[in-house]
Ligand code: SF4
């Protein structure tokens with residue numbers, strides 16, 4: 408099985424819409440059996456782009472937190488003094504501020520009475536979604552929770568299990584924004600990355616940062632330029648940089664008001680308006696990806 412991750416280095420450049428469209432095109436007519444993952448666990452929305460409902464959800468323990476047993480506690484306050492995250496407060500009795508606890512375990516080490524243990528807690532969930540023949544595994548972090556990288560890792564593990572069960576030959580991942588821990592977790596095991604960008608100076612800066620991450624992991628990548636006709640000079644700067652870096656340009660997708668219109672209607676542009684210029688460009692991108700996979 409091959410794994411492709413779609414990334415952008417930031418949000419708002421059309422990554423999830425493009426991932427949804429590619430999943431549809433790659434699976435169309437049974438060409439490929441694929442599992443889709445939504446690893447943007449802070450703001451999962453791939454199912455909304457696909458117009459699909461959750462089949463089932465289950466809680467996930469992707470974080471550890473300190474737990475205090477007050478029956479054993481001698482109120483010495485050593486735990487409060489050692490916690491670098493300010494997660495234990497109180498004057499005469501330790502009070503845990505759970506949301507800021509990083510589960511590092513320092514308090515448990517210094518506790519003279521063994522009153523503190525670090526235990527896994529449920530801090531997110533995995534939602535399973537069906538969209539046509541495509542199975543979607545989507546992670547969702549609880550509000551105010553941390554450890555999104557660990558949750559992404561668990562989402563990908565679940566997606567690989569789904570792929571094995573359904574004998575899929577492709578895992579397509581809608582990656583998280585940014586260049587941090589969740590992105591690195593999403594990239595683990597990837598054979599190829601598609602980098603979605605648009606012709607603006609800030610998108611180019613984000614692209615340059617994500618390319619540095621990919622180079623660190625030696626993952627080959629190509630670029631999909633969304634809203635390619637939005638600003639000529641920025642497009643030219645981007646193309647010049649891609650050439651300097653020997654990064655392939657996989658597709659130029661023109662700005663198309665039909666795309667947001669189809670999203671507002673709860674459908675995919677490539678399905679609702681298959682002959683629109685943007686849909687044709689996305690089809691070319693899916694063909695290019697299929698060639699890379701083959
Ligand atoms: S586990 Fe670490 S972060 Fe949490 S309360 Fe203890 S020392 Fe603080």
Ligand code: SF4
Nearest residue numbers: 480481483484486518
């Ligand atoms: S270090 Fe242990 S005994 Fe001391 S206040 Fe904290 S929990 Fe209680």
